[in-house]
Amino acid sequence: MLIHGLKRLLGMIPVLFTVSILVFAFIKLMPGDPARIYAGADASLEAVEAARHTLGLDRPLPMQYFDWLASLAQGDLGVTYRTRQPVSEVIGASFMPSLWLALASFCWSALAGIALGVFAARRRGRWQDYGAMGLAVSGISLPPFWLGLLLIQFVAVPFGVFATSGFERPLDLVLPAITLGSAVAAVMARFTRSAYLEAANEDYVRTARAKGLTQRMVVWKHTMRNALIPIVTMLGLQFGFLLSGSIVIETVFSWPGLGWLLIESIKSQDQPVVQSLVLLFVTMFLVINLAVDLLYGVINPTVRHT
Amino acid sequence: MTSSSSPLVAAAAPLSSPWRQFTRRFLRHRMALGATLFLLILCMAAILAPWLAPYDPQASDWMALASPPDASHWFGTDDLGRDIFSRILYGARLSLWVGLTSVGLGAIGGVLLGLIAGFHGGRVDTLIMRGADVLFAFPGMLLAIAIVAVLGPGLNNLIIAVAVFSVPVFARLVRAQALSLKTTTYVEAARSLGASTSTLMLRHLLPATLASVIVFFTMRIGVSILTAAGLSFIGLGPEPDVPEWGNMLASSRSLMMAGAWHVSVFPGAAIFVTVLAFNLLGDALRDTLDPKLKG
Numbered sequence: 117m118l119i120h121g122l123k124r125l126l127g128m129i130p131v132l133f134t135v136s137i138l139v140f141a142f143i144k145l146m147p148g149d150p151a152r153i154y155a156g157a158d159a160s161l162e163a164v165e166a167a168r169h170t171l172g173l174d175r176p177l178p179m180q181y182f183d184w185l186a187s188l189a190q191g192d193l194g195v196t197y198r199t200r201q202p203v204s205e206v207i208g209a210s211f212m213p214s215l216w217l218a219l220a221s222f223c224w225s226a227l228a229g230i231a232l233g234v235f236a237a238r239r240r241g242r243w244q245d246y247g248a249m250g251l252a253v254s255g256i257s258l259p260p261f262w263l264g265l266l267l268i269q270f271v272a273v274p275f276g277v278f279a280t281s282g283f284e285r286p287l288d289l290v291l292p293a294i295t296l297g298s299a300v301a302a303v304m305a306r307f308t309r310s311a312y313l314e315a316a317n318e319d320y321v322r323t324a325r326a327k328g329l330t331q332r333m334v335v336w337k338h339t340m341r342n343a344l345i346p347i348v349t350m351l352g353l354q355f356g357f358l359l360s361g362s363i364v365i366e367t368v369f370s371w372p373g374l375g376w377l378l379i380e381s382i383k384s385q386d387q388p389v390v391q392s393l394v395l396l397f398v399t400m401f402l403v404i405n406l407a408v409d410l411l412y413g414v415i416n417p418t419v420r421h422t
Numbered sequence: 423m424t425s426s427s428s429p430l431v432a433a434a435a436p437l438s439s440p441w442r443q444f445t446r447r448f449l450r451h452r453m454a455l456g457a458t459l460f461l462l463i464l465c466m467a468a469i470l471a472p473w474l475a476p477y478d479p480q481a482s483d484w485m486a487l488a489s490p491p492d493a494s495h496w497f498g499t500d501d502l503g504r505d506i507f508s509r510i511l512y513g514a515r516l517s518l519w520v521g522l523t524s525v526g527l528g529a530i531g532g533v534l535l536g537l538i539a540g541f542h543g544g545r546v547d548t549l550i551m552r553g554a555d556v557l558f559a560f561p562g563m564l565l566a567i568a569i570v571a572v573l574g575p576g577l578n579n580l581i582i583a584v585a586v587f588s589v590p591v592f593a594r595l596v597r598a599q600a601l602s603l604k605t606t607t608y609v610e611a612a613r614s615l616g617a618s619t620s621t622l623m624l625r626h627l628l629p630a631t632l633a634s635v636i637v638f639f640t641m642r643i644g645v646s647i648l649t650a651a652g653l654s655f656i657g658l659g660p661e662p663d664v665p666e667w668g669n670m671l672a673s674s675r676s677l678m679m680a681g682a683w684h685v686s687v688f689p690g691a692a693i694f695v696t697v698l699a700f701n702l703l704g705d706a707l708r709d710t711l712d713p714k715l716k717g
Contacts, residue, residue, distance in 0.1 A: 131552075131555055131556055132559075134552075135556055135559050142568050142571070145572045146571055147572075147574055253698065253701055253705065254694075256644075257644060257648075257697040257698035257700075258694055259648055259651055259652065259690060259693045259697070261651075261652060261668075261671065262693065262694065265674065265675070265678060265686045265690065266687070268678065269678045269686060273679060273681075280679070356561050357561060360561035360562035360564045361563075363563060363564065363656075364563065364652045364655065367655070367656045379567075379657075379658075382567070382571045382658070390571065394560075394564065397560075398559050398561070398564070401560070402559055
């Protein structure tokens, strides 16, 4: 198991390497002259050229790429063009707000989604099932940024309990977390329903019922336990998507997180920040997916070592 | 919708389930029928927008700035006094166009790559699927955001970004099917009769994958419309004054605080209902065409 995990971890390296080349190419193709942005809009031509030299932007592109990798390996992400702060500091300051938002959204949406899915599956074909699934398909179709705007307009502004933007108190998490988690809750409800129904169709569930076990035992010990294997996998994947979903949501709530930082940096052409953030997002996403795969092996012994 | 429901006729016919069986099963989904009807009306409205819209979408009514809905402006006006109903009608053109073309381009690219990868196997397969892995490493919208950041904002770049974002999804779906289909007896028979590689791929493998491609296509349109609107909303779409639904929401922010609810409610509802209709249609198509596919 450990060796398998290590192998998978090493398998990530070629993907990350290719991604790093792609990200580097993206950054080089971004509009705007980075030396001009670094030096400032009204800097003299000499100052711009001097900035180009200090930033190493006059070196050949492959050299620039390896310079970047070398400083990455030393944990040096460069300085932002806007404020000249170290990029690692700026990203570090935005990391926790994003993590809090992702965790809060994940917790409520996982619980609500699974509960709604089991509820619908156990009342299959009845109006409760149709109602729950109608709610779920609506949740998938709802533009999350619109939900955020509506919550600001109809909850935050009139009642004044929740902030319309920013993150100062834990209470400020509520509306962004509802917004970000709604799609995940909807996806989980649909997925849980079908996973539950599939498990409930198995012979062992019929056997459990036939030998006279109580309903509670049949549902929780025999059906739910087996349905949980695909559900946990799906949950892990959804956590990865929460990270990227937060990019738009953070803009709605002016949330001081990574997504907001990314959009602001793209708009102000702050290339070192964009470069590091994109790579960070991809790495987090890959690590989460790997963790899900490994977890899948742990909870489902039949797929181990394949 | 006409453009994506007519290939259904062609696709369902050569499958094991005949066209009539498909219609009978599909007609049982009443919600999907409603959704189809809605999408047809929306398409007509989008095409006929210049004749149907009561106002020019860019014309300002200086006597009615940010005014709530009334008899002269059904959905009210925005901060520049432009009629929101007319802008939503024109916005339908953009959203449907972006949704259909971006998924269309993504599907064509993905299906071809998937067919080639699954059919040839070996090094070609490894190369294509590693490429897909790299694209899959970008979570959700991040790839689309990165592409727009490079190409610059604008409608065509938005379409390209959302299309690239769909390619690996289709490639993976079709490759898996091509892998299992290429060993079936009928493909072997065609091969032994001397069918060329392109005939095998396009005449024998492609039709068999179409059912799930159509289901995925319909479901992806909703995702694409949401993604495109999201990109416009964060300012990476067309120019801010273009009547695009995401743009309209972005510009509603300042008015919202002032209590002008209609400016954000109607464009958002337009996105929601359209995406919902595509999702309901996709669900019904999945149940009738390809029950094994999970979405």
